[in-house]
Amino acid sequence: MRIARWREKPGAIGEGFVIGESVVPFPDELTVREVLERGLGFASRLHETAKDARGAELDTVQLLAPLKPAAIRDFVAFEEHVEGVSASVDGKSEVVPEWYEAPTFYFTNPHTVLGPGEPVAPPVTERLDFELEVAVVVGAVEGSDGVNLDSAAAADHIFGYTIMNDWSARDLQSREMKVRLGPAKGKDFGTSLGPWIVTADELGPSLDDDGFLAVRAEVRVNDELIGEDLVSNMGWPFAELIAYASRNSRVVPGDVLGSGTVGNGGCLGELWGRRGELTPPPLRPGDVVSMSVQGIGELTSRVGQPVTAPDVPRARIRTRVRRAL
Known part of the structure; x- marks a missing residue:
């Protein structure tokens, strides 16, 4: 099984299986994280219910990172x-x-x-x-x-x-x-x-x-x-x-x-x-x-253009005084 996340259009995120050259959403709007939390056996059973479903063509969607890692x-x-x-x-x-x-x-x-x-x-x-x-x-x-x-x-x-x-x-x-x-x-x-x-x-x-x-x-x-x-x-x-x-x-x-x-x-x-x-x-x-x-x-x-971030000051060398003012 191949499991993915994708964007079909702005604001529309899909999560599900890649079957052949199509992406097929999980039923009941399940997410990749929820499937991981139920285990590989659950994913296999879910795949059986989805393997004949119709989905969007793979080349019409933008694949995203396949999960949001914990x-x-x-x-x-x-x-x-x-x-x-x-x-x-x-x-x-x-x-x-x-x-x-x-x-x-x-x-x-x-x-x-x-x-x-x-x-x-x-x-x-x-x-x-x-x-x-x-x-x-x-x-x-x-x-x-x-x-x-x-x-x-x-x-x-x-x-x-x-x-x-x-x-x-x-x-x-x-x-x-x-x-x-x-x-x-x-x-x-x-x-x-x-x-x-x-x-x-x-x-x-x-x-x-x-x-x-x-x-x-x-x-x-x-x-x-x-x-x-x-x-x-x-x-x-x-x-x-x-x-x-x-x-x-x-x-x-x-x-x-x-x-x-x-x-x-x-x-x-x-x-x-x-x-x-x-x-x-x-x-x-x-x-x-x-x-x-x-x-x-x-x-x-x-590789995109580098991003310039604000400068970070050098460490201050302090007196190491041990008593509060």
């Missing part, structure tokens, strides 16, 4: 990516021992999610980059509260997958990371998701014997192939990412967990680190970034 966790699960991008940050290519101990993630902004074809409006930056990722979408499982899941239980929470582009302003990110916190403003201006959610049952045959999703991912800039990798080169399968996210915490329907950037050119920063120069060049306004993942589809985005 939260977005973005992992760094590809060893090859870490090797390359670390060199672009501090000149030293390495994978620290701590990376192997457990999957690492940061939270990014669910309020700046972009859909297919929606241009990104970056901050003023000299090193705008893309990041090719696959994201897993969490769904409900009857009897589960999403807390402290083991990997088997976490696997049941995989509702489906989508493509994720974690836009990155590398110069801003580099400054933030030197403070040993973040990334923040180097990332939170935009995350593209789409073109739809492909449900877990559709991609089940692509799981290898160890539970890794063995599908091919590619990224092109202005039709030039920049990077390609197998998603199964992750250090952990998606079920273990969900299990770790739930550890002493909770995952809920609508959560999105990104794989982190694939290796072998999944972002420009990795290539800059390996080559010691800005080749290929940073993204510029008008560039078109197209990501394709086997079994999921294609997510294409355009």
